[in-house]
Amino acid sequence: MDPETLWSERRHHRGRPPAHTREAVVATAVGVADAEGLSALTMRRVATALGSGTMSLYTYVSERDALLELMIDAVIGEQRLSAPTGDWRADLAAFAREQRMLMTRHPWLPVALAGRRTLGPNTLKALDHALAVLEPSGMPPRARTEAFALVSGFVASHVGYEVAQQRALGRTDDVREFVASNARYLAAAVGSGAYPHLAEAMAADGAEPPDADETFERMLALVISGLG
Amino acid sequence: MDPETLWSERRHHRGRPPAHTREAVVATAVGVADAEGLSALTMRRVATALGSGTMSLYTYVSERDALLELMIDAVIGEQRLSAPTGDWRADLAAFAREQRMLMTRHPWLPVALAGRRTLGPNTLKALDHALAVLEPSGMPPRARTEAFALVSGFVASHVGYEVAQQRALGRTDDVREFVASNARYLAAAVGSGAYPHLAEAMAADGAEPPDADETFERMLALVISGLG
DNA sequence: CTAGTTCTCGTACCATGTACGAGAATAGGG
DNA sequence: CCCTATTCTCGTACATGGTACGAGAACTAG
Numbered sequence: 001m002d003p004e005t006l007w008s009e010r011r012h013h014r015g016r017p018p019a020h021t022r023e024a025v026v027a028t029a030v031g032v033a034d035a036e037g038l039s040a041l042t043m044r045r046v047a048t049a050l051g052s053g054t055m056s057l058y059t060y061v062s063e064r065d066a067l068l069e070l071m072i073d074a075v076i077g078e079q080r081l082s083a084p085t086g087d088w089r090a091d092l093a094a095f096a097r098e099q100r101m102l103m104t105r106h107p108w109l110p111v112a113l114a115g116r117r118t119l120g121p122n123t124l125k126a127l128d129h130a131l132a133v134l135e136p137s138g139m140p141p142r143a144r145t146e147a148f149a150l151v152s153g154f155v156a157s158h159v160g161y162e163v164a165q166q167r168a169l170g171r172t173d174d175v176r177e178f179v180a181s182n183a184r185y186l187a188a189a190v191g192s193g194a195y196p197h198l199a200e201a202m203a204a205d206g207a208e209p210p211d212a213d214e215t216f217e218r219m220l221a222l223v224i225s226g227l228g
Numbered sequence: 229m230d231p232e233t234l235w236s237e238r239r240h241h242r243g244r245p246p247a248h249t250r251e252a253v254v255a256t257a258v259g260v261a262d263a264e265g266l267s268a269l270t271m272r273r274v275a276t277a278l279g280s281g282t283m284s285l286y287t288y289v290s291e292r293d294a295l296l297e298l299m300i301d302a303v304i305g306e307q308r309l310s311a312p313t314g315d316w317r318a319d320l321a322a323f324a325r326e327q328r329m330l331m332t333r334h335p336w337l338p339v340a341l342a343g344r345r346t347l348g349p350n351t352l353k354a355l356d357h358a359l360a361v362l363e364p365s366g367m368p369p370r371a372r373t374e375a376f377a378l379v380s381g382f383v384a385s386h387v388g389y390e391v392a393q394q395r396a397l398g399r400t401d402d403v404r405e406f407v408a409s410n411a412r413y414l415a416a417a418v419g420s421g422a423y424p425h426l427a428e429a430m431a432a433d434g435a436e437p438p439d440a441d442e443t444f445e446r447m448l449a450l451v452i453s454g455l456g
Numbered sequence: 457c458t459a460g461t462t463c464t465c466g467t468a469c470c471a472t473g474t475a476c477g478a479g480a481a482t483a484g485g486g
Numbered sequence: 487c488c489c490t491a492t493t494c495t496c497g498t499a500c501a502t503g504g505t506a507c508g509a510g511a512a513c514t515a516g
Contacts (some may be wrong), residue, residue: 002405002406003414015514016511043504044503110342110343113342114338114388117392117396124426141428146447153389154378154385164345178230189347189352195352197360223454243494244481244492245482245493287495291473291474
């Protein structure tokens with residue numbers, strides 16, 4: 001899977017013309033993953049959604065994993081990159097918020113991203129944009145790249161967590177019982193006295209779960225305040 | 229997969245005694261994953277390593293995914309939790325370094341962790357320890373939990389990236405050609421002029437890759453400096 | 457129209473998770 | 487000491503998924 005063959009689409013010249021484009025294949029796959037999750041993203045399923053035979057996909061993509069990489073870069077290309085304003089902290093926060101929206105729209109993205117270093121054109125574009133945003137910070141180039149990695153990693157990590165929470169609920173048929181079981185388990189664990197500080201924290205916080213948006217903003221502020 | 233049945237091992241009373249313990253099964257699975265990667269972690273492979281029939285594993289574990297959760301919590305239990313010194317920033321940094329070592333020793337961990345909210349006893353213990361470490365910071369309880377999530381997320385994200393880099397090299401037979409292809413691709417992409425800031429950054433940094441440990445320390449310092 | 461080229465996709469194979477059930481091993485009661 | 491209930495063992499079998507292969511279809515250049 002060298003990057004050169006992965007990211008360049010072969011141009012058609014002679015022979016039978018392809019019935020689809022690689023973009024269409026990737027877009028269809030993204031649709032499937034959005035609607036039914038990563039586990040439903042099988043070659044057969046994508047082919048059906050595209051209205052083609054399963055093996056035809058291999059004309060556009062060398063293997064399933066390559067399709068995933070293309071999907072990742074494709075959706076990253078959806079991210080809006082607003083022009084830098086000069087306030088790099090605000091710009092970086094806006095960048096992070098856009099990323100979070102992206103990942104919320106494509107909940108499979110954080111998982112797909114894990115353990116992968118994708119360097120597609122759109123990923124490079126996003127990186128380039130972040131570097132531009134960070135120009136006024138006076139940070140050296142390498143530190144800017146690291147700041148980008150830090151923010152992106154935080155967003156992926158955090159949204160991945162948010163999504164996992166949602167999915168755990170959505171996967172079960174008896175939500176009430178699931179929540180109850182969870183609460184019972186935690187109460188028993190904490191009640192055992194093995195986690196005194198956790199017990200203290202839970203007692204102090206009360207039971208109401210924190211607002212997701214506010215939590216993200218709070219943590220994002222921490223990340224950004226550490227930079228520069 | 230409710231937590232109550234996942235984390236509590238059934239005690240044996242009547243009937244044929246089990247030939248193994250759940251811990252042994254999990255430890256064997258960890259060994260397989262360490263040595264051959266997550267993709268080699270099949271029920272058959274683990275059973276072979278354990279010297280049992282494949283289906284016998286299901287006596288100890290309800291499904292493959294449950295085995296993975298147990299593995300995660302088991303290796304998290306390996307982490308050394310040094311007593312807090314009062315210098316919470318230093319303690320938190322030490323915590324992060326331990327986590328990084330852990331994940332380097334079990335390179336499958338960052339990937340396995342993605343999109344999962346595991347709350348096993350050892351995970352809770354680590355969380356409890358982090359809360360204790362953060363006590364002198366004066367942060368409110370909720371903020372302490374978020375700080376823990378932030379640091380853990382950063383380490384997982386970063387090590388996941390480090391590991392991906394390693395694996396990309398290790399997976400190919402012709403390393404030289406792979407590196408060359410990568411370099412060619414990047415040079416072509418950046419040379420196209422589509423990524424001016426990236427081009428500038430690469431020119432400024434030179435070609436020598438930064439030291440992995442130093443990079444981690446630098447980024448960790450950023451994360452921690454943002455807290456409190 | 458022909459030769460060369462490229463795409464299409466049915467068939468087939470292998471790997472994997474796991475349901476099922478027959479048989480084996482044990483503990484406690486008679 | 488045997489009998490019965492109970493629990494573990496694991497061979498067999500099936501469904502699902504990635505993908506190699508190759509015959510045929512559809513096109514272009516000459």
